[in-house]
Amino acid sequence: xxxxxxxxxxxxxxxxxxxxxxxxxxxxxxxxxxxxxxxxxxxxxxxxxxxxxxxxxxxxxxxxxxxxxxxxxxxxxxxxxxxxxxxxxxxxx
Numbered sequence: 577x578x579x580x581x582x583x584x585x586x587x588x589x590x591x592x593x594x595x596x597x598x599x600x601x602x603x604x605x606x607x608x609x610x611x612x613x614x615x616x617x618x619x620x621x622x623x624x625x626x627x628x629x630x631x632x633x634x635x636x637x638x639x640x641x642x643x644x645x646x647x648x649x650x651x652x653x654x655x656x657x658x659x660x661x662x663x664x665x666x667x668x669x
Contacts, residue, residue, distance in 0.1 A: 577654040579607060584662050590617035599658075604635055605648035607658055622660070632663040 578598045583591055591597055599614065601607035608629075612619045622633055628648070629635065635642045636659040642650040652658065 582659040
């Protein structure tokens with residue numbers, strides 16, 4: 577089933593400049609695997625070598641953070657929107 581994936585500015589060059597792509601998959605893990613297969617330049621930017629989500633990458637299904645759901649096993653259905661958002665840190669001292 578196709579799922580809409582919103583890409584942050586940092587990943588758009590790997591996807592030909594697109595901010596929104598359609599990817600097939602039943603779970604977040606399958607979606608991220610397919611993204612890396614379709615756009616090889618994303619490899620290593622989303623998942624660690626051990627296959628878990630990088631600490632600095634936040635993934636949401638609709639408005640729900642997958643870290644508080646089933647992580648990479650979080651189910652997605654047709655019509656869902658997956659948003660990949662880089663973590664932001666820092667500030668003035």
